[in-house]
Amino acid sequence: MANEELNSGNPKVDIEYRRRKSAEEMRYQVVSFAMMIFLTFVAFIAVGYDISGWFTIPFILVLAIIQVGFQLYYFMHMSHKGHEAPALFLYSGVFVAFITLLAFVTIIWW
Amino acid sequence: MSTYAQKKGVGAVLWDYLTTVDHKKIAILYLIAGGFFFLVGGLEAMFIRIQLAVPGNDFVSAGVYNEILTMHGTTMIFLAAMPLIFAFMNAVMPLQIGARDVAFPFLNSLGFWLFFFGGVFLNLSWFLGGAPDAGWTSYASLSLASEGHGIDFYVLGLQISGAGTLIGGINFLVTIINMRAPGMTYMRMPLFTWTTFVTSALILFAFPPLTVALFLMLFDRLFGGNFFNPDMGGNTIIWEHLFWIFGHPEVYILVLPAFGIFSEIFAIFSRKRLFGYSSMVFATVLIGFLGFMVWAHHMFTTGLGPIANAIFSVATMAIAVPTGIKIFNWLFTMWGGSIKFTTPMLYAIAFIPTFTMGGVTGVMLASAAQDYQFHDSYFVVAHFHYVIVGGVVFALLGGLHLYWPKMFGTMLNEALGKITFWLFLIGFHLTFFIQHFLGLMGMPRRIFTFNSGQGFDMANMVSTVGAFFMAVATIVLLINIVMTIAKNEKVGGDPWGDGRTLEWALPSPPPFYNFKQLPLVRGLDAFWIEKMEGNKEMTPAEPIGDIHMPNNSFVPFVISLGLFIAAFGAMYHNEHSWGIPVLIIGMLVVFGSMFFRSVKDDHGYHIHKEELMDDDKGGKA
Numbered sequence: 001m002a003n004e005e006l007n008s009g010n011p012k013v014d015i016e017y018r019r020r021k022s023a024e025e026m027r028y029q030v031v032s033f034a035m036m037i038f039l040t041f042v043a044f045i046a047v048g049y050d051i052s053g054w055f056t057i058p059f060i061l062v063l064a065i066i067q068v069g070f071q072l073y074y075f076m077h078m079s080h081k082g083h084e085a086p087a088l089f090l091y092s093g094v095f096v097a098f099i100t101l102l103a104f105v106t107i108i109w110w
Numbered sequence: 111m112s113t114y115a116q117k118k119g120v121g122a123v124l125w126d127y128l129t130t131v132d133h134k135k136i137a138i139l140y141l142i143a144g145g146f147f148f149l150v151g152g153l154e155a156m157f158i159r160i161q162l163a164v165p166g167n168d169f170v171s172a173g174v175y176n177e178i179l180t181m182h183g184t185t186m187i188f189l190a191a192m193p194l195i196f197a198f199m200n201a202v203m204p205l206q207i208g209a210r211d212v213a214f215p216f217l218n219s220l221g222f223w224l225f226f227f228g229g230v231f232l233n234l235s236w237f238l239g240g241a242p243d244a245g246w247t248s249y250a251s252l253s254l255a256s257e258g259h260g261i262d263f264y265v266l267g268l269q270i271s272g273a274g275t276l277i278g279g280i281n282f283l284v285t286i287i288n289m290r291a292p293g294m295t296y297m298r299m300p301l302f303t304w305t306t307f308v309t310s311a312l313i314l315f316a317f318p319p320l321t322v323a324l325f326l327m328l329f330d331r332l333f334g335g336n337f338f339n340p341d342m343g344g345n346t347i348i349w350e351h352l353f354w355i356f357g358h359p360e361v362y363i364l365v366l367p368a369f370g371i372f373s374e375i376f377a378i379f380s381r382k383r384l385f386g387y388s389s390m391v392f393a394t395v396l397i398g399f400l401g402f403m404v405w406a407h408h409m410f411t412t413g414l415g416p417i418a419n420a421i422f423s424v425a426t427m428a429i430a431v432p433t434g435i436k437i438f439n440w441l442f443t444m445w446g447g448s449i450k451f452t453t454p455m456l457y458a459i460a461f462i463p464t465f466t467m468g469g470v471t472g473v474m475l476a477s478a479a480q481d482y483q484f485h486d487s488y489f490v491v492a493h494f495h496y497v498i499v500g501g502v503v504f505a506l507l508g509g510l511h512l513y514w515p516k517m518f519g520t521m522l523n524e525a526l527g528k529i530t531f532w533l534f535l536i537g538f539h540l541t542f543f544i545q546h547f548l549g550l551m552g553m554p555r556r557i558f559t560f561n562s563g564q565g566f567d568m569a570n571m572v573s574t575v576g577a578f579f580m581a582v583a584t585i586v587l588l589i590n591i592v593m594t595i596a597k598n599e600k601v602g603g604d605p606w607g608d609g610r611t612l613e614w615a616l617p618s619p620p621p622f623y624n625f626k627q628l629p630l631v632r633g634l635d636a637f638w639i640e641k642m643e644g645n646k647e648m649t650p651a652e653p654i655g656d657i658h659m660p661n662n663s664f665v666p667f668v669i670s671l672g673l674f675i676a677a678f679g680a681m682y683h684n685e686h687s688w689g690i691p692v693l694i695i696g697m698l699v700v701f702g703s704m705f706f707r708s709v710k711d712d713h714g715y716h717i718h719k720e721e722l723m724d725d726d727k728g729g730k731a
Contacts, residue, residue: 085287089311096315096402100355103406107418108347 032074039063129662131215132622136222137201137517143226144193150233151185152584154178159541159577162570165562175558176243177260181233183246184264187360188271189229191498194506195367196225196278199306201517203282205613206303208291208631210624213284215660216707221278223670228271231677235263245556247357250338250349254330259681262331266677269324270670272317279313282306291612292651293631297391300611300635301384304391305370308398309363315402316359323352332680347412354405362401364498366394368505369436372458375508376440377635378608379455380447386439387634393432393439400429410481419478426476433469437462452606453527457508460535461500468496471546486556489549495542507534507587515605519618520598526590530583537579544569610635615648623657626650626722657717665707672699 043060073079078087118126127135157178161169170178204212212218235241242264244253253261286307290299299307327349329335336342338349377384384390406414406422414422440462449455471493475481484490507530514522548569553560560566604614612629613620615637627650633639640648676696683689 089283089314092311093315099402100319100351103351104348107406107414108345108351 028074032070036067036070039067126662128667129219129664131211131219131660131662133200133204133212133215133218134517134619134622136218137197137199139222139226140193140197140200141517143222143229144190144197147185147189147229147233148194149584151182151190152581154182154185156577156581158182159574161558162560163574164571165560165567167559170558172558173240173243176245176556177241179556180242180245180248180260180264181236184232184242184268185229186498187246187364188268189225189232191364191502191506192275193225193229195309195364195502196221196275198302198371198506198509198513199278199282199309199367201513202613203303203306204285204289205516205616205620205624206300206611207286207289207294208612208625208629208636209285209289210628210657211660212281213289214281216663216666217277217281219663220666220669221274221281223666224274224277224673225271226274227670227674228267228269228274231270231674232263232267235260235267238263247350247353248327249346249353250327250330251346253327254338254346261327262681265324265328265331266681269321269328270673270677272320272324273673274670275313276317276321279310279317282310283314286310291625291628291631294636297388298631298634298636300370301373301387301390301394302367302370302611305366305373305394308394309366312359312363312366312398312401316356316363319352320356323349323356326352328680332684350409350412351405354408355402358405358408359398359401361494361498362397365501366397368502369394371505371509371512372440372461373443374611375454375458375512376443377610378512378606379450379452379458380444381450381608382443382447383610383635383638384439385442385445386435389435390439393435396432397429400425400432404429407476407478407481410478411485416478423476423478427473430469430473437466437469450608452511453522453524453531454508454512456528456531457504457511460531461504461508464496464500464504464538468493468500471496484549486554487549488545488553488555491555492542492545492549495538495545499538499542507531512606514594515601515618516613516616517619518595519600520594521601521605522594523590526586526593530587530590533579533583533586537576537581537583540576540579541573542576544572548573604637610638612636612648615640623659623717626657627652627654654719654722656719657722658714659717660714661712663707663712665703668703669700672696672703675699 043063046056046059072090077083127139130136130139157170158175161167161175161178200212200218204210232242238259240258240260242248242253242256242260244256244261244264248261248264253264286299286303326335326337330338330344336344338344338346340346373384373390404422404426406418407426410419410422440458444459451459471489475484475490475493511522511527514520548566551565551569553564553566560570601618603609603617605618606614609615612631615629616624629636629648630651632649637648673696676693676699679689679691679693679696681689683693
């Protein structure tokens with residue numbers, strides 16, 4: 001299978017290599033976790049301070065998109081090999097949903 | 111399991127089909143159920159044409175006409191065309207990619223039974239106080255005003271059968287991604303498999319909007335919601351958008367597999383490799399992609415404004431490009447080929463001009479300014495019957511003749527097949543060609559009668575005569591099927607003699623495990639390559655070993671039955687006190703059987719190597 005985890009317990013894979021990979025993976029996870037908490041703080045600050053909605057709303061939307069990226073690529077391992085087909089279908093779904101929302105907000109509601 | 115070759119009683123066969131998880135048997139179930147609903151929808155079509163044959167006719171009343179018209183459209187799209195397409199996908203696609211079954215055999219069975227119970231539920235409306243009467247699009251402002259339970263049957267029935275379709279689509283996607291035989295790369299997949307793949311992706315993205323729309327409608331009609339009620343702050347246009355976000359991809363869901371079947375037919379009976387294979391794949395994907403950006407062309411006259419109309423108009427016209435690529439590729443496949451005019455090939459050849467005519471009127475309708483003239487007239491009726499009958503129904507009939515031997519091991523009679531074809535072709539053009547002009551002369555769609563003296567009389571009569579030709583063609587087809595089953599003359603694995611893809615390398619019908627050894631695929635048209643090198647069968651890619659098979663299960667039937675019961679409860683809960691208990695009992699059946707399925711380990715069984723070897727000695731399996 002193409003999408004096996006790197007630390008799959010396959011005895012043929014060198015234990016040192018696997019340990020190093022796992023450590024690297026762990027570091028990414030911790031870093032992205034810290035980043036996500038930081039971004040959440042920034043979002044709260046942006047809302048808490050009385051800045052114009054024209055700045056706050058797009059700003060926190062961008063932060064939200066970045067967080068989704070972290071979630072998918074570092075926590076859910078989409079950065080690994082063998083996730084091309086799920087990624088394709090995920091982005092197709094996002095595309096269809098986006099077109100639908102775009103149509104709703106532009107030609108139905110406003 | 112060495113009992114499969116023995117003679118079985120009627121009860122045992124019935125139980126086998128009720129519990130089967132074998133993709134080939136589920137294909138037969140889809141074929142029978144879809145064929146039945148096709149006949150029901152056809153009967154409704156005949157009633158429509160009889161009513162409209164002469165001006166001022168009173169064959170049916172206005173109210174009943176609305177019901178017949180609605181049920182004709184709904185039945186033909188959801189209960190005839192979709193399941194018949196699924197029948198061929200199930201029967202052929204796993205064989206084409208060299209798989210032993212689909213990825214989730216249990217879900218495959220569940221998908222069928224959900225469709226079946228949804229369809230039965232919808233059609234029970236005829237006997238329980240009247241069918242839905244707001245058109246197959248069931249626009250909210252009309253359907254919310256509809257009295258009785260007709261629309262509730264529509265909403266609940268389609269919700270159940272739609273869930274089945276979604277399950278089927280996901281199943282095919284996973285199968286094609288994960289279960290291709292060694293060497294079967296994406297760009298070596300036969301075109302029918304490719305169109306199944308793209309269609310399944312369209313189902314995955316198009317059916318959720320329908321599910322949402324139907325749920326909103328369900329709440330509006332039965333549970334006091336106001337999503338589509340402008341008086342309470344709702345918006346009736348939302349239904350139209352949600353419906354067409356589903357509805358436009360839906361027509362590509364129907365027509366892409368039809369393109370796939372025709373691609374196979376052209377290559378087989380021109381005895382040539384499909385011309386421009388990679389551009390065909392590209393065009394298929396592009397049509398699927400563009401299909402999601404054009405839905406509002408069904409709503410040009412709703413008042414979207416000139417900018418939205420222009421965008422959707424241009425996007426719609428763009429679809430003519432990939433479709434044109436396909437048409438030319440089929441023509442070039444035939445060019446220089448050694449063509450055999452078999453029944454499937456006749457359907458394929460007739461499809462090209464017919465579908466192109468439908469495409470041309472499609473581009474005309476895509477122009478928003480012109481559409482204001484054509485909208486809601488018989489011109490539109492003529493257009494979509496040209497693409498759906500000329501594309502989908504021709505493919506289903508051609509595919510039926512082509513794949514009948516693979517599904518049942520016997521050949522349909524060619525002479526009767528050609529009679530069916532000619533009657534159907536003549537009848538079809540007689541019925542619908544003249545409707546273009548009826549539309550241009552101003553005859554509106556969906557009217558139950560018309561007055562004489564408007565110039566509509568003669569054309570409507572011609573149209574009705576054509577419909578009778580198609581009815582006779584269908585009867586000849588049924589006679590052909592009965593005769594073929596009665597004669598039961600078995601044929602070999604490659605009865606057309608020119609099979610190119612993997613399914614023709616197997617016996618007809620294939621053994622229940624499909625491939626004793628998975629085949630090694632060495633290029634496009636894998637079986638043809640082996641034939642050209644003088645090999646009688648595929649080169650195996652693995653030694654003979656034990657084959658793991660799933661056990662039959664009655665659970666899918668029970669889950670679907672539970673939803674069927676729950677739907678009655680939901681529908682009658684406002685006027686009968688038993689409604690809510692029945693709803694709860696139905697859902698308990700559903701979740702209980704799901705729970706049973708989850709906690710009971712079912713590991714399937716193995717066909718052992720020795721049994722497979724025995725089959726070799728005993729002749730054909």
